[in-house]
Amino acid sequence: MATVVFPTSVCKGSRRSLRGEKIASLSGAADDARYFQISVPVQPGNSGGALVDEHGNVVGVVSAKLDAVAALKSSGALPENVNYAVKSSFLLSFLESVPAVSAKLKSPVTAERSLMRWSNPLKTPLSWFSCIER
Numbered sequence: 001m002a003t004v005v006f007p008t009s010v011c012k013g014s015r016r017s018l019r020g021e022k023i024a025s026l027s028g029a030a031d032d033a034r035y036f037q038i039s040v041p042v043q044p045g046n047s048g049g050a051l052v053d054e055h056g057n058v059v060g061v062v063s064a065k066l067d068a069v070a071a072l073k074s075s076g077a078l079p080e081n082v083n084y085a086v087k088s089s090f091l092l093s094f095l096e097s098v099p100a101v102s103a104k105l106k107s108p109v110t111a112e113r114s115l116m117r118w119s120n121p122l123k124t125p126l127s128w129f130s131c132i133e134r
Contacts (some may be wrong), residue, residue, distance in 0.1 A: 022039045023039075024036075024082075028064075029084065034086060035063070035064075035086055035087065036059075036084065036087060037084055038083050038085050039082075039083070040081065042065045047062055047064070048062065049062040060086055060088055061086050062084075064083065065082070065083040
């Protein structure tokens, strides 16, 4: 798995970033089945970044991070890299309900392809959006 994120400021650069990661849990906070818990560092502006599999299929969308201050207060420990991505299977029915978007959805890719090609800058993040987990 990897995430594709876009920096939010000039000092971070303008190129998208590909970060390898692991799915730490198949459910989110409070066992919420709509989310994956992911282990990649998440910074402000990363929400909306794609969580992709080894074939480049979008399997989730980065959506939240654990509140470190609240976790420290409740457990006495500072969490590291406890973040969440909405599962694409949860989003798919919504995307299919929008005719203009539904017509652009692609079938899942099963052949290996290099994710490193995504390290080139994009003008529009959604221009390569390929979502499906059927």
